[in-house]
Amino acid sequence: MGTKERLLDAAEELFAERGFSATSLRDITALARANLASVNYHYGNKEALLEAVFARRLQPLNRERLALLDAYEAEAAGQPVELQKILWAFLAPPFRAMHRWGDGGRRFMQLVGRVYAAPIQPTGETFIKQFDLAKQRFQAAFQNTLPHLSHDEVTRRMHHTIAAMAHTMAWGRAFCCLRSQAEPESDVVLRSILQFAAAGLLAAETDLSVPAAPVTAATSREPGR
Amino acid sequence: MGTKERLLDAAEELFAERGFSATSLRDITALARANLASVNYHYGNKEALLEAVFARRLQPLNRERLALLDAYEAEAAGQPVELQKILWAFLAPPFRAMHRWGDGGRRFMQLVGRVYAAPIQPTGETFIKQFDLAKQRFQAAFQNTLPHLSHDEVTRRMHHTIAAMAHTMAWGRAFCCLRSQAEPESDVVLRSILQFAAAGLLAAETDLSVPAAPVTAATSREPGR
DNA sequence: GTCTATAGCATGATAGAC
DNA sequence: GTCTATCATGCTATAGAC
Numbered sequence A, B: 001m002g003t004k005e006r007l008l009d010a011a012e013e014l015f016a017e018r019g020f021s022a023t024s025l026r027d028i029t030a031l032a033r034a035n036l037a038s039v040n041y042h043y044g045n046k047e048a049l050l051e052a053v054f055a056r057r058l059q060p061l062n063r064e065r066l067a068l069l070d071a072y073e074a075e076a077a078g079q080p081v082e083l084q085k086i087l088w089a090f091l092a093p094p095f096r097a098m099h100r101w102g103d104g105g106r107r108f109m110q111l112v113g114r115v116y117a118a119p120i121q122p123t124g125e126t127f128i129k130q131f132d133l134a135k136q137r138f139q140a141a142f143q144n145t146l147p148h149l150s151h152d153e154v155t156r157r158m159h160h161t162i163a164a165m166a167h168t169m170a171w172g173r174a175f176c177c178l179r180s181q182a183e184p185e186s187d188v189v190l191r192s193i194l195q196f197a198a199a200g201l202l203a204a205e206t207d208l209s210v211p212a213a214p215v216t217a218a219t220s221r222e223p224g225r
Numbered sequence C: 001g002t003c004t005a006t007a008g009c010a011t012g013a014t015a016g017a018c
Numbered sequence D: 001g002t003c004t005a006t007c008a009t010g011c012t013a014t015a016g017a018c
Helices: A003-018 A025-031 A038-043 A046-076 A083-117 A124-145 A151-174 A187-202 B003-018 B025-031 B036-043 B046-076 B083-117 B124-145 B151-174 B187-202
Strands: none
Touching: A003 A025, A003 A038, A003 A046, A003 A083, A025 A038, A038 A046, A046 A083, A046 A124, A083 A124, A083 A151, A083 A187, A083 B083, A083 B151, A124 A151, A151 A187, A151 B083, A151 B151, A151 B187, A187 B151, A187 B187, B003 B025, B003 B036, B003 B046, B003 B083, B025 B036, B036 B046, B046 B083, B046 B124, B083 B124, B083 B151, B083 B187, B124 B151, B151 B187
């Protein structure tokens, strides 16, 4: 395996584990058993290296999502696609990618989850933009299948769904730190998200009964602002 | 307002916006209009400053959550507490805190969302530990109210619920970047999460029909590993 | 393509005057 | 408590030999 690719692997691993700013080029080149100058030779600078890490896996991933959605839509022939199918097209590819790509895939998805939760960082923008392209297609599909929801509510519930996925990814092996032994790439977790999100998306928009405050006043003093 | 508190505010703001490693003490002291050495004088070092940022708001927050849950449980007198009430006790305090604490509260919750998504960082551990104390109490309450779910599944679905909350926090003003104008502290978002999570938690555990692969083979070639 | 050497700068921390 | 000055170290990036 060439230096260029080893650098990519090392960067993927360390960016996912420690974050972008907390990882130095020295850390990366040491792990890749490459020279410090090699990053600059092959990629130009640190940020371009991060972009390369994303570029390698992100495009195939979103292409697979959209191909699945396309196929389901063709199958439905103009009718709304079943909710479970839309969710499957959206959520299954990253989980399957974790299987296919092994440790690298797991680390990559952890990085994705991380960046998605902290979108302000440099180049996170790049990633978000690419992701939003797919998101818009899915937004339309969800809206079609869930006509009882307003546009804004669909947006919010998609966000909740993405959150569940991204968090699972971000936690990686540490998922549900305490006791659940399930690995994030296991089917069990994917099915759990599918089930949870499907029910959540199908819920009525307005039927919420905010519970009354209990008898005991639970307000406590807190530091002012 | 004393220097010590101004440092806390500045650190809260910058850690939330840029992350811990990407923020320098010089940035913080400049924003706080304080001397570079003041951080060391008042807090010892950078990491202790982060811990102080957490300590200021985290304890009251979790205390409020648990007080609410206590009150609801007392009200229920041994019976399982209604799901909506458990969720309310868990989710409402951070949203209300954002109102009460103003900008500082919003930034703090953004920081919390950030750290929760990237738990490996230094001192994130501290935060996670404190949070887990509350989490265990809530896990028991959820399990009581949802006897149809296995222990592991309750854990996973709590995780999904927390994810929706944390992501909303992490995105702050940029929530649902595209079009939804709703501020994260608005009741609309809180209600959306409540509704979504309640339905998701109530769903059956096993009834999932994974959709069949569509006719068109959607597999594409991808880089090997 | 790979390496050494180093420029040029930012960082966290501290010593010590006031 | 606040300030200046500075240390020691780490960083990204690059120049130039091989």
